[in-house]
Amino acid sequence: MIEILYLLLPLAFYSGWKAAKKNNIKQCIKSNKLADDYVKGVNYLLSEKPDKALEVFINHPDVDEYTAETYLLLGNMFRNRGEVDRALRLHQNLIARSSLNKDQKELVMFSLGEDYLAAGMLDRAERVFQELLLLDPNDVNACAPLRRIYEQTHEWEKAINATYCLEEKKIPLSYKKLIAHYYCEMADLEMTKGKLHRVEEYIAKAYKSYKNSARVMVLQADLLKRKKNYQKAFIMYLKALKHDSRLLAHLFDKIVKVATRTGQSKKLEQLLFELYSKDSNVLAYLLEMLSSSTSSTNPATIDFLLDDLKNKKLDIASISQSINILQQEESTCKERDRLLLIKQALEHYLQGKAGFQCQNCGYQMHDYLWRCPACYQWDRVSHA
Ligand SMILES: [Zn+2]
Numbered sequence: 001m002i003e004i005l006y007l008l009l010p011l012a013f014y015s016g017w018k019a020a021k022k023n024n025i026k027q028c029i030k031s032n033k034l035a036d037d038y039v040k041g042v043n044y045l046l047s048e049k050p051d052k053a054l055e056v057f058i059n060h061p062d063v064d065e066y067t068a069e070t071y072l073l074l075g076n077m078f079r080n081r082g083e084v085d086r087a088l089r090l091h092q093n094l095i096a097r098s099s100l101n102k103d104q105k106e107l108v109m110f111s112l113g114e115d116y117l118a119a120g121m122l123d124r125a126e127r128v129f130q131e132l133l134l135l136d137p138n139d140v141n142a143c144a145p146l147r148r149i150y151e152q153t154h155e156w157e158k159a160i161n162a163t164y165c166l167e168e169k170k171i172p173l174s175y176k177k178l179i180a181h182y183y184c185e186m187a188d189l190e191m192t193k194g195k196l197h198r199v200e201e202y203i204a205k206a207y208k209s210y211k212n213s214a215r216v217m218v219l220q221a222d223l224l225k226r227k228k229n230y231q232k233a234f235i236m237y238l239k240a241l242k243h244d245s246r247l248l249a250h251l252f253d254k255i256v257k258v259a260t261r262t263g264q265s266k267k268l269e270q271l272l273f274e275l276y277s278k279d280s281n282v283l284a285y286l287l288e289m290l291s292s293s294t295s296s297t298n299p300a301t302i303d304f305l306l307d308d309l310k311n312k313k314l315d316i317a318s319i320s321q322s323i324n325i326l327q328q329e330e331s332t333c334k335e336r337d338r339l340l341l342i343k344q345a346l347e348h349y350l351q352g353k354a355g356f357q358c359q360n361c362g363y364q365m366h367d368y369l370w371r372c373p374a375c376y377q378w379d380r381v382s383h384a
Helices: 002-022 025-046 050-059 065-080 084-095 102-118 122-135 140-153 156-166 173-193 196-209 214-226 230-243 245-262 265-276 280-292 299-311 316-329 333-350
Strands: 356-358 381-383
Touching (some): 065 084, 065 102, 084 102, 102 122, 140 156, 156 173, 173 196, 173 214, 214 230, 214 245, 230 245, 230 265, 245 265, 245 280, 245 381, 280 299, 316 333
16 A cells, blocks of 8 residues: 555645645635545545545546546556456546546556456457557557457457557567467467368468467478378477477377377487487376387386486376386286386376466466466466
């Protein structure tokens, strides 16, 4: 609540100064009324009675250049604290005031749009930001929230236009990556409909926007697989994995199938070994491959595994998978059964656990998503 004091105290000084300047009794009474109202409003806020405070501010008849700015900031503060209803009431009241000049009106409209966005009223938010763009096509501030809205409504063409509107002359790399994602979203949709020529078109556009996109490589591999060109699909999946090992959890089952079909399981194993030297999360997948292999495990691999179990802090999935390999080494049924028991206990522990987690906000999910549904960041989801 201290921030409210900092926000509103200047008003008390302002009203006193205004009265002194005018040196007019009537004006003085009016300004003292303004100060009284604000003190009353601040008191309500400090006593955790924000609704009563709102009534005081909203019912106050005078809003001029100075007080409008304070109203605006107070509303934004309500929104930042998650009190969107109060922010909306304040900003809606403010926008209805006839005393606002053009710049103030646009600032309040922007805040109102942000309130609607925070409240999930996307159609109203869109209308406000579109209106702002109509009022001033050169003011690109409205483009960023519009892009966020279109991401949520999955209107990818509009999201692309809103991204270009942000920086039309020289698009920065971060926006190029976003645009590639939007085209990939459209390609994914066409893939589910079986319209492969449309998929190719969108992949080409995504590649043009950002040629190092791992997602574009995955889509190219998916398309090749769909066309039964398994050899090339395998090469493309490996390229995507080398580019971004974070995708292994998402692609593992798919790549193993293609590798088995093309007789290239050993090549995949080799790549997983390479990736494991840089990313410890790869171990569980490497061990899964080794344990499902029909050939017996190389003794050097067993030694390497024992060494890692002894010296490294492995995740539960890796420890669970390592039991499959170690079982092969045990000579008696009793020893193998005991190892199996530990494996079952670890699997029970893992059951129901989310497989993926956002590296940015920690949100957990069962299926891989290119964009985190909680913080809306792209390319931040990885193995949990
Ligand atoms: Zn997140």
